[in-house]
Amino acid sequence: MRSPRRTPLRTAAVLAGATAVLVLPVGAAFADSPAVPEPRVLPGVERPAADRPPITPPTAPSSKPARGYVTTARLADGSVAKIYEIGVGQxxxxxxxxxxRLGTLAGRDGRPAYGQYNGLHITLYPNGTVSSWIEDAPKPQPQPKPQPKPEVVQESAARIVMPxxxxxxxxxxxxxxxVDLSTANGHRLGTIDLKDPNALNDGxxxxxxxxxxxxxxxxxxDVRSGGNSWVYDFDSGRLIERYTVATGK
Structure with a gap:
């Protein structure tokens, strides 16, 4: 037969043991206890502000080098290229x-860059110069040299019907x-001038x-007659003198 008095004693012992555990120093209790895992944050539940570390946004260094303006060049189709230097050989x-702005050409490592737009071909050289040409552009036709206008020479002629x-x-x-010499029907005989002032024709x-x-x-x-002569004024063609050689008959 069980004794009804044991139950109160067992209960008292448990309570006494619990009391003994609670009176231990706080530091000793955490030292002997395993690390307690941080409470898991469920999806959709925001973490308490006190538990969140401050967030400092990273500062990304600028990767684009500074551009130094060099010059502006006119291209073959009338557009322009503004050229900048961004480093050695770049x-x-x-x-x-x-x-x-149609676009940007970039030359790197001392090498030229090429581009085209609507038939316009562009080359950018490492020294900051450009060249351009238009595809299928007609080659310029050589312009004929202007011919000198013929000089208007004022001349005057006196017509003489000779003996x-x-x-x-x-x-x-x-x-x-x-003096231009010709036959009566217009057949040309020759010309005499200051360089060659004499001519002989059929006596x-x-x-x-x-x-x-x-x-x-x-x-x-008239050589055949012995020298009969007719003298004409050069400017007017008028007969001004006549000489007849005496025959002695």
């Missing part, structure tokens, strides 16, 4: 058509004085008489 060119039936035209003008002699550089008279001599 250049860039912004291509503009009016105020519209032998031939015709002489005494011409004076910018190219010098001369007749034609001769220029001059004073220095100027011709004064035109003389026709």
């Amino acid at each position: 250049v860039e060119a912004d291509v503009f058509a009016g105020s519209t 032998d039936g031939n015709v002489a035209e005494a011409v004076y003008g910018a190219h010098g004085d001369r 007749w002699m034609y001769k220029l008489v001059r004073d220095g550089r100027h011709v004064l008279k035109f003389v026709v001599i």
